[in-house]
Each structure stands twice: as structure tokens, then as C-alpha cells.
Amino acid sequence: MFNPNLLWAAPEVNPVNRKARSIPGLNPINIYGRVFFFSWFGFMIAFWSWYAFPPLLHDTIAADLGLRQDEVANSNIVALLATLLVRLVAGPSCDRFGPRWTFAACLLLGSIPTALAGTVTSASGLMALRFFVGILGGSFVPCQVWSTGFFDKNVVGTANALTAGFGNAGGGITYFLMPAIFDSLVQRQGLTPHVAWRVSFIVPFVCITVTAIGLLVLCPDTPTGKWSERHLAAQQNLASHGISGNIVDVPGELSDRATMGTDSPSNESTEKKIGFEATEPKQPHMYGHEAQIGQQQMLDTARGEVVVKPSFGEAMKVVISAQTLVLAGGYFCSFGAELAINSVLGAYYTKNFPSLGQRGSGNWAAMFGLLNVVFRPLGGVVSDILYPRTGTWGKKVWIHAVAVVTGVFLIAIGLTDPMNKNNMFGLVAGMAFFLEAGNGANFSLVPHVHPHANGIVSGCTGASGNFGGIIFAIIFRYNGKDYAKTFWIIGVMTIAINLALSWIRPIPKGQIGGR
Numbered sequence: 182m183f184n185p186n187l188l189w190a191a192p193e194v195n196p197v198n199r200k201a202r203s204i205p206g207l208n209p210i211n212i213y214g215r216v217f218f219f220s221w222f223g224f225m226i227a228f229w230s231w232y233a234f235p236p237l238l239h240d241t242i243a244a245d246l247g248l249r250q251d252e253v254a255n256s257n258i259v260a261l262l263a264t265l266l267v268r269l270v271a272g273p274s275c276d277r278f279g280p281r282w283t284f285a286a287c288l289l290l291g292s293i294p295t296a297l298a299g300t301v302t303s304a305s306g307l308m309a310l311r312f313f314v315g316i317l318g319g320s321f322v323p324c325q326v327w328s329t330g331f332f333d334k335n336v337v338g339t340a341n342a343l344t345a346g347f348g349n350a351g352g353g354i355t356y357f358l359m360p361a362i363f364d365s366l367v368q369r370q371g372l373t374p375h376v377a378w379r380v381s382f383i384v385p386f387v388c389i390t391v392t393a394i395g396l397l398v399l400c401p402d403t404p405t406g407k408w409s410e411r412h413l414a415a416q417q418n419l420a421s422h423g424i425s426g427n428i429v430d431v432p433g434e435l436s437d438r439a440t441m442g443t444d445s446p447s448n449e450s451t452e453k454k455i456g457f458e459a460t461e462p463k464q465p466h467m468y469g470h471e472a473q474i475g476q477q478q479m480l481d482t483a484r485g486e487v488v489v490k491p492s493f494g495e496a497m498k499v500v501i502s503a504q505t506l507v508l509a510g511g512y513f514c515s516f517g518a519e520l521a522i523n524s525v526l527g528a529y530y531t532k533n534f535p536s537l538g539q540r541g542s543g544n545w546a547a548m549f550g551l552l553n554v555v556f557r558p559l560g561g562v563v564s565d566i567l568y569p570r571t572g573t574w575g576k577k578v579w580i581h582a583v584a585v586v587t588g589v590f591l592i593a594i595g596l597t598d599p600m601n602k603n604n605m606f607g608l609v610a611g612m613a614f615f616l617e618a619g620n621g622a623n624f625s626l627v628p629h630v631h632p633h634a635n636g637i638v639s640g641c642t643g644a645s646g647n648f649g650g651i652i653f654a655i656i657f658r659y660n661g662k663d664y665a666k667t668f669w670i671i672g673v674m675t676i677a678i679n680l681a682l683s684w685i686r687p688i689p690k691g692q693i694g695g696r
Contacts, residue, residue: 187203187204187205188204188205188206188207188208189205189207189208189211189214190203190205190208191205191208191211192204192205192211192213194333194404195333198333198404198405199403199404199405200330200331200332200333200337200404201213201331201332201333201336201404202332202333202335202336203336204217204332204336204339204340204343205217206218206343212400212401212404213331213332213404215399215400216327216328216331216400216401217328217331217332217340217343217344219392219395219396219399219400220324220327220328220344220348221324221343221344221345221346221347221348222347222348222392223284223288223320223324223348223392223393223396224320224321224324224344224345224347224348224349224351225347225348225349225350225351225354226288226351226385226388226389226392227287227288227291227317227318227320227321227348227351227389228317228318228348228349228350228351228352228355229351229352229354229355229358229385229388230291230292230295230314230317230351230355230382230385230386230388230389231260231264231291231314231315231317231318231351232351232352232355232523232524232550233295233298233314233355233359233381233382233385234256234260234298234307234311234314235257235355235356235523235524235527236355236356236359236360236527236539236543236546237359237360237363237378237381237539238253238256239253239527239528239531239539240539241363241374241378241539242307242378244374245374245375245378246301246302246303246304246307248304248307249304250661250662251658252304252307252308254654254657254658255304255308255658256304256307256308256311257521257524257525257654257657257658258651258654258655258658259308259311259312259315260311260312260314260315260318260524261315261318261520261647261650261651261654262312262315262647262651263312263313263314263315263316263318263319264315264316264317264318264319264647265644265647265648265651266644267287267315267316267318267319268318268319268321268322268640268643268644268646268647269640269641269644270319270640271283271287271319271320271322271323271636271640271643272322272326272636272637272638272639272640272641272643272644273496273636273637273640274286274323274636275322275323275326275327275635275636275639275640276634276635276636276637277636278408279402279403279408279409280322280323280324280326280327280330280402280636281323281327281396281397281400281401281402281408282397282402282408283322283323283326284320284323284324284327284393284396285393285394285396285397287316287317287319287320287323288317288320288389288390288392288393289389289390289393290316291313291314291315291316291317291319291320291389292317292386292389292390292393293313294310294313294314294316295314295317295382295385295386295389296382296383296386297310298310298314298379298382299379299380299382299383300379301379317389318647319643321345321348321643322636322639322640322643322644324344324345324348325341325344325345325624325627325639325643326635326636326639328340328341328344329341329627329628329635329639330403330404330635331403331404334568334628334629335565335568335569336565337565337625337628338561338562338564338565338568338576338621338622338624338625338626338628339558339561339562339565339625340561341561341621341624341625341627341628342557342558342559342560342561342562342564342620342621342622342624342625343557343558343561345553345557345620345621345624346553346554346555346556346557346558346561346617346620346621347553347554347558348553349519349550349553349557349617349620350550350551350553350554351550352519352523352549352550352553353546353547353548353549353550353551353552353553354547354550354551355547355550356527356543356544356546356547356550357543357544357547358384359381360539360540360543362381362384363377363378363381364540366380366381495634496634496637499631499634499637499638499641500637500641502630502631502689503685503686504630504631504685504686504687504688504689505630505631505638505641505642506682506685507577507682507685507687508623508626508627508630508638508641508642508645509641509642509644509645510645510678510679510681510682511580511581511584511619511623511678511679511682512620512623512624512642512643512645512646512649513645513646513648513649513652513678514584514587514588514619514649514671514674514675514678514679515584515587515616515617515619515620515623515646515675516620516623516643516646516647516649516650517645517646517647517648517649517650517651517652517653518587518591518616518649518650518653518671518675519616519617519620519650520646520647520649520650520653520654521649521650521653521654521656521657521667521671522549522653522668523546523549523550524654524657525657525664526546526549526609527539527542527543527545527546528542528662528664529664530542530545530546530605532662532664533598533599533600533605534602534605545606548606548609548610549609549613552610552613552614552617553617553620556613556614556616556617556618556621557617557618557620557621558621559618559621560579560583560617560618560619560620560621560622560623560625561621561622561624561625562621563579563618563622564576564579564621564622564625564626565625567579572687573626573629573687573688574687576622576625576626576629576687577626577687578683579622580619580622580623580626580679581679581680581682581683583615583616583618583619583622584615584619584675584676584678584679585675585676585679585680586615587612587615587616587619587672587675588672588673588674588675588676588679589672589676590608590611590612590615590616590672591612591668591669591671591672591675592668592669592672592673593608593672594608594609594612594665594668594669594672595665595666595667595668595669595670595671595672596665596669597665598665620646623642624639624642626687627639627642629687629688630687630688630689631689653667653671656670656671
């Protein structure tokens with residue numbers, strides 16, 4: 182039974198890594214509530230600015246710059262390319278420097294081209310600028326790694342889905358805010374459309390900068406303090422509970438396995454391998470709000486779930502593992518489709534329903550992104566409900582199930598190409614439910630896979646979503662205004678890819694931690 186008090190009460194924490202076992206989302210005074218807030222709010226502001234162009238692009242900006250349809254489509258593709266590259270770099274950066282600094286760097290670097298949007302005068306200039314604005318999309322990776330670092334396995338799926346879902350809502354909010362800001366500048370300030378759309382980008386620039394400074398000043402790297410001292414903190418927490426040893430050199434390789442291939446390795450083999458032992462004479466010191474867990478679970482947490490700085494060879498083992506491929510493939514389909522659809526949905530509505538106009542079609546297109554507030558978190562919540570009963574297999578089956586249903590909805594939209602508003606908006610809402618729930622479900626499984634290389638896994642998974650967005654955007658580009666055809670193509674690809682990956686184990690056999 183859900184307890185509403187958990188939304189603001191100080192959470193119970195894991196005694197080894199100090200991760201919270203509940204989400205005080207309504208308590209920004211609490212350290213966990215504060216990090217939760219900046220995780221989702223920072224990503225929402227970034228997503229808003231990242232997708233600030235599409236609401237104004239097809240009518241106002243295209244007319245001002247004299248853009249052709251293919252140039253508009255090319256700019257959408259370029260906007261995703263930079264994010265793909267940044268997400269690949271952001272993952273290892275999180276493991277090396279910590280997610281807080283990586284998050285702030287993405288925001289501050291992306292704010293600069295946002296402020297320079299008004300300098301664009303040509304199609305090539307627009308593509309160059311949108312490429313660098315795409316840095317903001319890379320903030321998703323540190324958002325998820327930071328959230329994973331503060332919330333324990335029993336709620337991490339929900340925490341990641343909430344931070345990402347609220348953040349993704351920026352893709353819907355931008356369809357409300359940017360036209361509203363533009364109209365205000367034209368109607369109330371008397372600016373010409375040529376000037377107004379350029380000035381409107383100053384608003385997200387200011388918001389991004391303030392948010393980046395806020396998360397650096399008000400939040401810590403980890404629940405135990407500095408990122409560079411996370412291993413020492415785990416060692417001290419173990420010692421305070423009667424377990425001594427040295428964690429600095431552990432684990433040796435990211436792919437290390439337990440000596441027994443079971444979910445619960447024996448105490449003797451594990452203690453010998455990781456260099457910890459329980460010291461009976463020492464009385465464990467218990468802190469308030471600590472979860473009560475056994476010594477072996479503490480050992481496994483320290484052994485497998487404290488993020489390490491990997492070598493290149495160790496990192497590549499994680500990147501090419503079958504489990505990382507499953508996460509990447511699933512996110513390629515779900516988030517990739519969301520990005521590509523988000524760029525064209527307003528134009529699709531305008532084509533099928535010309536009476537809506539730029540503002541009306543933008544408002545309806547915004548609903549697709551805003552549904553992330555409910556649907557993406559729901560995917561993570563369901564995943565966490567399944568986890569105690571079915572383990573990681575339940576989370577994985579949930580990912581593939583929602584993906585297949587998403588594919589069915591996409592095919593239905595593509596084959597019917599609805600010219601009735603009720604049919605169109607109903608099918609898009611149904612598709613959004615399963616598509617966005619799939620995003621939440623995917624990043625509910627991410628913390629369980631190679632947990633001591635969470636930044637790498639998150640980076641690869643997040644980058645694959647952008648890669649999917651690029652591929653699907655290219656398909657949209659070459660089908661021109663035949664948007665319906667691209668919808669059913671994406672649906673077929675989504676079903677095929679997920680069925681092909683459904684047989685792979687959710688986590689590597691013998692992995693310690695993350696279970």
C-alpha cells in the first residue's frame with residue numbers, strides 16, 4: 182500500500198551506498214528531494230530549449246529564412262546528431278567526473294548556441310546552430326545516472342521514469358511556450374516576426390543558465406558526498422556495520438563474475454573474492470532511517486554497485502554485451518520514435534487539419550510530449566511493481582510487451598492516415614501511452630545491468646535513442662509530407678527489433694549486484 186507521507190518524509194536509506202528507498206518528491210529541503218527536483222527540472226528545461234525550434238520552424242522561421250521542406254527536415258536530423266555524440270561521451274564522463282558536473286556542463290555548453298539563435302540568417306546557419314543546441318539533449322544521461330545514484334533498486338525504476346518523464350514533458354511544453362512567447366512579442370511588444378522569433382530564444386537561455394548554477398550550488402555529487410570519495414564512503418559504511426576490508430581495488434574488471442553462477446553467491450566465495458570479511462567482535466553501528474539488510478547483501482552492494490572508473494577495454498566489454506544491446510535496441514525504437522514524431526507532429530496535424538493553424542496544431546502536438554508526465558513514469562512504476570515478484574525478467578518482458586503494442590498503434594495510424602480529429606488524436610494518445618511507458622520501462626532496467634558501469638550503460642542506451650531518432654527522421658525526410666507512410670514503417674521496425682531481442686537474458690549470468 183502506497184504511503185503518501187513518503188512524498189515528503191525523510192527516506193529510509195541503504196546502509197552501504199546511502200541510496201534512498203523512497204522518493205521525497207515534494208520535499209526539496211531534503212537532499213534526496215532536492216536532487217530529484219533538479220534532475221527532472223534540469224532535463225525539462227534542456228528538452229524545452231532543444232526542441233524550441235519545431236513549434237516555430239514550419240511557418241514563422243521557414244518563411245523568414247526562405248527554407249524548403251527538405252531543409253527543414255535536414256535541420257531536424259542535425260539537431261539529433263549532436264545529441265547522439267554527446268550522449269556517447271556523457272556516459273563515461275559521468276563515471277569519471279560524476280553526473281552532477283556532467284549535467285551542468287551539458288546545460289551551460291548548450292545554453293550558448295541557444296542565446297545565439299537570433300544570429301541565424303540562412304539554412305546552413307540554422308543547421309549549424311541546431312547541431313550545437315543538440316548538446317542539451319545529452320543532459321538526459323547525467324539526469325538518469327544522477328537519479329540512479331540517489332535511489333535504491335526498489336524505487337530506482339520509478340525515480341528514473343519520473344525524472345525522465347517530467348523532463349521529456351519539455352518537448353510538449355515548448356509547443357505551448359515558444360508560440361506564446363512569440364505571439365506576446367509580436368502583439369504586446371510590437372516586434373516584427375523577423376525579430377520576435379529571434380528574441381524568444383533568450384527566455385530558455387536564461388532558464389538553462391540559472392538551473393545549471395542552481396544544481397551546482399545546492400546539490401551534492403552522491404548521497405555520501407564528493408564523487409571522488411565514493412569508494413572511501415562505501416568502505417567506511419561497511420566498517421561501521423562490522424565489515425572490514427579495502428574496496429579501492431575492487432572490482433578488478435567490469436565483467437567479473439561470482440564464482441557461482443547463482444543469483445545469491447555463497448558468503449565464503451564472495452567474501453574471499455572481494456576482500457571483505459565480517460569482524461564478529463565489532464558491533465555494527467546503526468544510523469536512523471537505515472534499511473535493515475544482511476551482511477552479504479551489503480557486500481554485494483559494495484562489490485557490484487559502486488561505480489568505478491573503467492579502462493577502455495573494460496568499458497568496451499560493457500558496450501558490446503548482449504544486455505546493453507537489449508537496452509539500446511529497445512530505446513532505439515521507443516525514444517527514437519518519440520524524437521522523430523515530436524519534430525513532425527505539428528506539421529502532420531497542419532497537413533490533415535489546415536483549419537488548426539500554427540497555434541492550434543502546436544497545442545495538439547504539445548499533448549504528445551506532455552503525456553510523458555504520466556505515461557513515462559507509469560512505465561517505471563509498473564516495472565517496479567513487477568520486480569519483487571518476477572525479478573529482472575519481469576522488467577524485460579514489460580519492455581518488449583509495450584513495444585509491440587506501440588508498433589501496432591503506429592501501423593494503425595500509418596495505414597488509416599486519419600482525417601477525422603477524434604480518430605487521429607485518439608490513436609496518437611494510445612500510441613503515446615505505450616511508447617512513453619516503454620521509455621520508462623527501459624530505464625527501469627538500466628540500473629540492474631552492469632551497475633558499476635552505470636554511466637556507460639546509460640550513455641549507450643541514451644545515445645541509441647538519438648540514433649533511432651536520426652534514422653526515423655531520415656525516413657520522414659525522404660517521404661516528404663507522406664507522414665502516414667513513415668508511421669507504419671516505424672511500427673514494423675519496432676515490432677521486429679523487439680521480438681528479435683526478446684530471448685536475451687536481462688542481466689549477465691553470474692553478475693554480482695543489480696539483482
